[in-house]
Amino acid sequence: MSTTNQALFERAQRVIPGGVNSPVRAFRAVGGTPRFITRAEGPYIFDAEGKRYTDYIGSWGPMILGHGHPAVVDAVQRALLDGFSFGAPTEREIELAEAIIALVPGVEQVRLVSSGTEAGMSALRLARGATGRSKFIKFEGCYHGHADPLLVKAGSGLATFGFPTSAGVPEDVVKHTLVLPYNDIAALEAAFDAHGKELACVMIEPIAGNMNFVRASVPFMTRLRELCTAHGAMLVFDEVMSGFRVALGGAHSVYQRLIPGFKADVFVFGKVIGGGMPLAAFGASREVMRQLAPLGPVYQAGTLSGNPVATACGLATLKEITKPGFFEALAAQTRRLVEGLESAARDAGVPLVSDSEGGMFGFFFFNQLPQNYATVMTTDSARFNRFFHAMLDRGVYLAPALYEAGFVSAAHTPTDIDATLAAAREAFAAL
Numbered sequence: 438m439s440t441t442n443q444a445l446f447e448r449a450q451r452v453i454p455g456g457v458n459s460p461v462r463a464f465r466a467v468g469g470t471p472r473f474i475t476r477a478e479g480p481y482i483f484d485a486e487g488k489r490y491t492d493y494i495g496s497w498g499p500m501i502l503g504h505g506h507p508a509v510v511d512a513v514q515r516a517l518l519d520g521f522s523f524g525a526p527t528e529r530e531i532e533l534a535e536a537i538i539a540l541v542p543g544v545e546q547v548r549l550v551s552s553g554t555e556a557g558m559s560a561l562r563l564a565r566g567a568t569g570r571s572k573f574i575k576f577e578g579c580y581h582g583h584a585d586p587l588l589v590k591a592g593s594g595l596a597t598f599g600f601p602t603s604a605g606v607p608e609d610v611v612k613h614t615l616v617l618p619y620n621d622i623a624a625l626e627a628a629f630d631a632h633g634k635e636l637a638c639v640m641i642e643p644i645a646g647n648m649n650f651v652r653a654s655v656p657f658m659t660r661l662r663e664l665c666t667a668h669g670a671m672l673v674f675d676e677v678m679s680g681f682r683v684a685l686g687g688a689h690s691v692y693q694r695l696i697p698g699f700k701a702d703v704f705v706f707g708k709v710i711g712g713g714m715p716l717a718a719f720g721a722s723r724e725v726m727r728q729l730a731p732l733g734p735v736y737q738a739g740t741l742s743g744n745p746v747a748t749a750c751g752l753a754t755l756k757e758i759t760k761p762g763f764f765e766a767l768a769a770q771t772r773r774l775v776e777g778l779e780s781a782a783r784d785a786g787v788p789l790v791s792d793s794e795g796g797m798f799g800f801f802f803f804n805q806l807p808q809n810y811a812t813v814m815t816t817d818s819a820r821f822n823r824f825f826h827a828m829l830d831r832g833v834y835l836a837p838a839l840y841e842a843g844f845v846s847a848a849h850t851p852t853d854i855d856a857t858l859a860a861a862r863e864a865f866a867a868l
């Protein structure tokens with residue numbers, strides 16, 4: 438063994454703040470040393486010490502096919518040989534746009550960008566530009582990337598404006614951001630009563646994956662749509678995580694099944710559509726998208742937007758997940774995991790609840806499924822942290838914080854899931 442995770446972490450911390458290029462990788466919530474990954478294959482990742490882990494993060498969602506899927510690797514290799522980046526349009530961008538539009542009813546045009554942050558920020562600008570309004574609502578516990586106006590925590594009391602979550606974000610910049618508790622119809626109605634005609638949009642993670650796994654309730658989503666329509670505010674679905682992950686048509690298709698006539702106005706995608714490459718998108722009706730430059734007054738641009746290698750990777754990924762039976766099989770594996778976790782916890786007398794949709798799941802050391810961020814944060818974090826490390830020791834890589842969702846890939850076999858459940862039984866017994 439040439440090096441250790443600890444040695445790499447120490448070296449990393451000398452040249453990279455906290456040793457990581459994105460905070461949650463640092464294991465601050467759970468403690469301990471982050472694993473430095475050297476390679477990945479199917480459902481597994483391998484660290485610098487040669488230890489293998491069954492991966493339930495999948496790069497935080499994108500790796501829905503598992504790592505190194507042959508069709509994706511082939512597409513990327515062929516694209517690389519044709520050139521890395523042109524700064525000019527390509528046919529592949531049209532193909533990816535067409536593929537997204539075909540899968541998500543309501544999206545008539547998309548613009549490709551390089552990260553979910555960029556897509557969320559641009560969707561907000563588009564909604565503001567199209568409505569001529571400044572204020573908007575977001576929900577506590579929903580993450581829409583790290584653009585200034587979206588880095589806001591809830592103020593005290595209902596229908597108050599929030600305050601910055603991060604140093605470096607002036608209060609002036611977030612004074613138009615209204616933060617409400619998730620799944621709270623009364624708070625939503627109060628906010629629309631007070632500010633309805635000033636609201637450009639409401640941005641929501643319809644199945645939230647950044648406060649563990651929490652669904653918007655059907656009555657809440659129904660009322661949200663009614664209020665947006667009544668007040669001329671756009672409903673923005675941030676499906677960076679849930680898109681092409683909880684179902685082929687994303688969470689939007691889930692709510693369309695549950696609420697007759699339901700449709701969001703603006704859509705934000707990322708993660709799965711890049712298949713592990715930096716790629717994201719936002720989309721809407723043609724009428725709304727016409728507001729964007731070069732057609733309209735809302736400026737938005739990007740040197741590497743629609744990158745030819747990233748679009749090849751995303752297209753190859755979408756092609757695989759569109760095959761008949763893909764989501765049924767993925768959902769069944771994911772259910773096998775969460776049902777197995779619940780049953781193992783029950784046998785060990787450990788209170789645990791879980792939920793899943795498609796290839797995304799969550800579990801809580803709690804007696805019922807939380808409906809909002811505040812409740813998620815009251816679940817048993819000490820127990821979660823012990824469980825996380827017990828699983829890591831046993832070669833299972835779960836998200837290193839209790840407020841993160843988990844992901845199963847199509848490369849996870851029933852044998853992988855069963856091995857994870859066997860590890861969980863030992864871990865629960867050791868709690």
Ligand SMILES: *Cc1c(COP(=O)(O)O)cnc(C)c1O
Binds near residue numbers: 552583647675676
């Ligand atoms: C990951 C995520 C983002 C941000 O995407 P990045 O590519 O990390 O910038 C935005 N919204 C949601 C719902 C996400 O899960």
